[in-house]
Amino acid sequence: MTDGANGTDGVTYAWAPPEPAKRKNRSGLWIGIPAGATAVALIAASLVLIAPGASVAGVQIGGLTAGAAAQAISARLATTEVTVESPAGEVTVTGADLGATVDATAIAEKAFADNPMWKPAAWFPAGTGVEVQVDPAAAASVLREKAPGTYRAPVDAAVAFDTGSQSYVATPAEAGEGIDVAAVTAALQSAFDAGTAATSVQAGLVPVDAAVSTEKADAAVAGLNGILDNIGFYIGDERTVPVDRATAASWLTVTSDGKGEFPVAADQAGIQKVVDGLAGQVDRGAVNADVIVDTGGEVIKTLTEGQTGRSIGDTSGIAAAFAAQLAEANGKFALTVAETPFETTKTERHIDVNLSTQTTTLYQNGQVYRTYTISSGAGDHATHTGNFRIGWKTEMQDMGCVPGYDYCTKDVPWVSYFNGDEGFHGTYWHNNFGTPMSHGCINMTIPQAKELFDWAYRGTEVSVHY
Template identity: 30%
Template sequence: MGLSRRTIILTASITGAVVLATIGGGAAYATYYGDRALPGTLVGETSVAGMSRDDIVAAVSKQSQSAKLTVDITGTQKKYSLSDLGVTVDSQATADKVLAMNDSILDRFYALFGGHSVDAVYSVDAKVSQKVLTELARTAGPAPVDATVTADPASGVFSGSTAENGMTIDTKAVESAVSEAAKGLSSSSLTLRAIEVGPKVTTEAAAKVAEEANALVQLDVTVSDTVDRYSPDVPTKAQWVTFETKNGKLSSPKLDRDKVNEWVEKAVKEANVAPTEGVNNVDSAGNVLVEAMPGKKGFSVNNASAVTDAIVSSLTDRKAYSGEFAYDEVAPTYAARPVLAGYQNYVYPAAAGEKWVDINLAASTLTAYEGYNVVRGPVPMNHGGPGRETVVGTFHVYLKYQKQDMGCSPEWPYCVRDVPWVTYFTGSYAMHGAPWADAFGIGSDYSSSGCINLPVDEARWMWGWSDMGTAVVTHH
């Protein structure tokens, strides 16, 4: 059986008196206890009287390892050491606290007539402590279930779940018991009862927030440019919506800007137009002789972030959003392609194998080349006459029709239906079949309104042979 506190103090006092008598009086006593625990000193229930600092550290450390807390919950017992409870006893700091009491010589003499009790110095790991509290609460029964709000992935419709009551414990009582065990380095027991509690988020609260979320995702969002319109569907907008629970209350639906921005960036990728690389034919010194294949400028959205912010702001205010993408033009790049030797002898400086068309308005002929090899022609053709001359210059095929009505509108003085094998090279100028013509070439060459009229078979060949971008040179 352990000694009572009164007995311990009395024994310490007697010991102190003996020390005084043996060592030679009060001065010797004061000197002896200069670096030792005073008579009657306890750490919790552990006597450290007369111990040196190292002995105190060892005693506190040993006692902290043996202290236990036994918790009984509705007949189920669980035992925890201090370390299991997240408690770390600082033996060094506790020893310092004990020895701090004998800084004064008077305090050393007062210790002969009364005891001192010191609480151990300790700290608690909040995560470990919370884990224990949760474990104890689950021993009492299932936890309450908060109602939540989720969206159906397919439809984007929000609904609230059903909340449920649950069980918990008096956590304050556990925390108090842990504190007492830690300060006193003592074993103790605690009896808890299961307490029924309701959820923090009720079924009704979740249903109300779900209704707000459904109204939010029904708001229209439209971003347009000069050609297309981009609008997210309801399931997509449902992915933008988030909910927060603060102080036990479920917040109104909010928008996740990052999610909104993901959709905007996806729309931007569809809206952006990449530039098309062109080709320049160059001489041996790298000088550009002709634009062999026109490059096309691109367009890049420059206000994606602003559109995202505007969508979030508008929907947060519970208003539909309609906005536009703004663009920067992106200039095309050009590849350099060397021309064939002897290009000076032709009206077009061609590269090896390059398709191009020579339309000689003076000779009323059309010749198709690949490089400087003739692959068709010269083919007799008709072109425009005075007042409706065929345009002169270097152009490129940009549009084709197997057949097309020509004229047939108020701004044109004629109407020809189903003109065959139409190959446009600039504006309204095209090479096409002319089944109405009886002759082609010199003598009938001014019969068109500016287009290049060809026999139907020749027009069909040209339509099939030429590519988009094929150079067409008209000249006298």
């Protein structure tokens, strides 16, 4: 319709068609399906991923698994560069060159435990500092390779046998010199903490200790000389066959392991040469004992020591066993022998002095051995009765001849005292035996006194009676 037709200005208007009927909204169904799947995936991810924004020493680990985070942390450390300004100029090394490590797995697992994705309040935490560990040997090696002018090698302590002193001696260690690894490590730590990929440090030269110290060598020397002090083949506590120090040292090879230990190896063939002669030094027949006893059977004198017989028998395997034992720093080798017991012959001796008959009788095994006519003490000097034992003996002495005695007899021979100053002795000043004549001693002829002196040992019983 036009205005012309309706008396308007001639503009034609088109009316909008009527609004179609409103259809039922099903968008929720189509949109809800992927949204649910997304929610499930998000829940699953929150169980294994670290919260967004989490970082360790500048390494962003948010949204990563603990394993992937550990790899990222380690990779950052390995590629971090340190430019070292040393007296020999500049050298650049990486964390990998220095053998640098961190416990990245433990750190990442802790980051996940503290900052899981499902815990929004924990998102965007502050960075976590970690300690960098540098392998000193690897660091020293790479710095030495890159700046050889800064390095003087240390000299390890050494151990050797000295033929002059017949002992092992130590040569002291000598310190070397190299770039200060601690300063380089500190610089790497600072760069890693700051999350920077490169840094520089001025590092001076410091002493480099030898791998084998003087103290370690001294300890090895003490152990080796301990072996030499006691080495040999033993029967019980007896070192039956000693081995001289030079021979023992010729068996031993002592080497350094480069870490401070000095393992010992023993020459089985050298040991075998001594083992081959063991029978001649160990085997022996039994030796019977011969002893003098009193009437109670107690030994008062051993004339011959008894000795057990022994035989070593088969010696195969001894050299190998001793070699293994020496490698364990034990120089006392215990021999196994078959023993033969010895017998003991006992001879009982005692002396009887009869003052009534003026006789002295020596008894051996209950039988009369000798009977002598004697002169005992007379008058106020009568010989005391009782049971005594031979004590002090002397081949000759002056009797009396000191204040308090009313006589002086020079050079009295073969004196065997049994009761204070009373004893048997030889007599040259009278021949009136059978009659009391002395100041208390038992006077005898000189040959008789000598025979008693030799026969009666200290401890021999003496019975004096009427």
